[in-house]
Amino acid sequence: MSIRGAAFIAGAYEHPRRKIPDRSVAQIHAEVAVGALADAGLSLGDVDGYFTVEPHGLGAITLAEYLGLNVSYIDSTLTGGSSYLVHVGHAAAAIAAGKCNVALITLGGHARPAAHMRFPSRAAGTPHGAFEEVYGVTTVNNYALAARRHMYEFGTTSEQLAEIKVAASHHAQFNPNALLRDKVSVEEVLDSPMVADPLHRLDCCVMTDGGGALVVVSPAVAKTLDRTCVKVLGQGEAPKHTMNGRPDLTYTGAVWSGPRAFAEAGVTPADVDYASIYDSFTITVLETIEDLGFCEKGKGGDFVRDGGLISPTGRLPFNTDGGGLCNNHPVNQGGMTKVIEAVRQLRGEAAPEVQVPDCRIALAHGSGGRISSRMGSSTLILGREDA
Structure with missing residues (x-):
């Protein structure tokens, strides 16, 4: 099954700050989620699919609860820096399969200085x-x-x-x-x-600290939005x-x-x-x-x-x-x-x-x-x- 034209990116939002010591990771996720949904002309109540790789607690499940999402599809695929491109593809496939119609993808967190150093705990x-x-x-x-x-x-x-x-x-x-x-x-x-x-x-x-979010929607939903959407090819x-x-x-x-x-x-x-x-x-x-x-x-x-x-x-x-x-x-x-x-x-x-x-x-x-x-x-x- 091809995803060409099966979904559109309707909302996109990047957190404007690069240092966010006064926000928790969950709060950053919430801010970018609301920003992307507002960009699309949608709300948290419209979301029925959620994608993130947040590692704390139960990951996507924990954040879905924090955001108050009632979803029928959830994905926490982790492939490092490529994760969120994978999520767009997976969201489009889920939409094409009828699993969801409005997929929210969020990234949020604080900088991890140890990334250029050794991280034996992660490799253990x-x-x-x-x-x-x-x-x-x-x-x-x-x-x-x-x-x-x-x-x-x-x-x-x-x-x-x-x-x-x-x-x-x-x-x-x-x-x-x-x-x-x-x-x-x-x-x-x-x-x-x-x-x-x-x-x-x-x-x-x-x-840096920061984050961003995307909203991927079905063609039917895209037609109802007063927003220029981008086609997933x-x-x-x-x-x-x-x-x-x-x-x-x-x-x-x-x-x-x-x-x-x-x-x-x-x-x-x-x-x-x-x-x-x-x-x-x-x-x-x-x-x-x-x-x-x-x-x-x-x-x-x-x-x-x-x-x-x-x-x-x-x-x-x-x-x-x-x-x-x-x-x-x-x-x-x-x-x-x-x-x-x-x-x-x-x-x-x-x-x-x-x-x-x-x-x-x-x-x-x-x-x-x-x-x-x-x-x-x-x-x-x-x-x-x-x-």
Whole structure:
């Protein structure tokens, strides 16, 4: 069963704050839920499907109770940073199957500074924990391994990776809520402290409080709303494993999730006007662009050079809110905000300075886990109502 045209995103809301010490996690979920539903012209009483990965208590069940939701469908799939793109696809499938008509998807929480450090408590009891975590693996050095290997295989340079941060900073200056709004140059990225060779501090994403929410509805509900809705055209998801200790560090799970999403949507990379790409690190973006077919494998460095990612004139306008590199990365799961900015672009509601003219097809992509070991990818293709 295809989900093409089976559901629409009617509401999208991003929490405006990046530091929220005066709110509990549940309160953040509630604020973004109400915001997205208001954006759609709906209320909590209209929701009959709920999606979240909040880990506290009984997760989605606990939050559904907190929000006062009376739902017939619930999903708490966790695939790291790609979770919320997976949720959009699952919500569309549930709607197509008649399981629900108004699906609410929420993300909320506080920053987790330990994400770039070791987290043995999270790995305890896992099949890989005793073989990897005890040797000091961290998130940033895991991604640094991928960057170094890509450089070795294809001649990619630190200057090319820095171009990705430069593009993100160019866009962030027009976002009043972005954590980092100052434009930076390639030289400034290279002059920032080395965190894990070859990744500098400015190659790494920010860590923030925050959250966001989406409302996915059936075509019948969409017709009743006084709101521009965005059509779900296709979605793909895929894990990438360690291949029994012989992982290829030069690609991500996007090599599988991307083609599945494009095939379902009936479009190609050449049809994409705007892309929201998960940017935990600059190398994440570079490899994902290649894996999604926007350029040949190994040619990502050339693709991003000379403003290739800057909106509206670049080859592939990306992350026009500043992305995880400059805007926000709530709970270290930035997939939600990738979908939200794609919705803004298709509605013509992005900042005027970075709005893609006549944006008709947008891609959002999320990455979860660690790029040099096990990870999960999800690709989402969205279009305007008439797509």
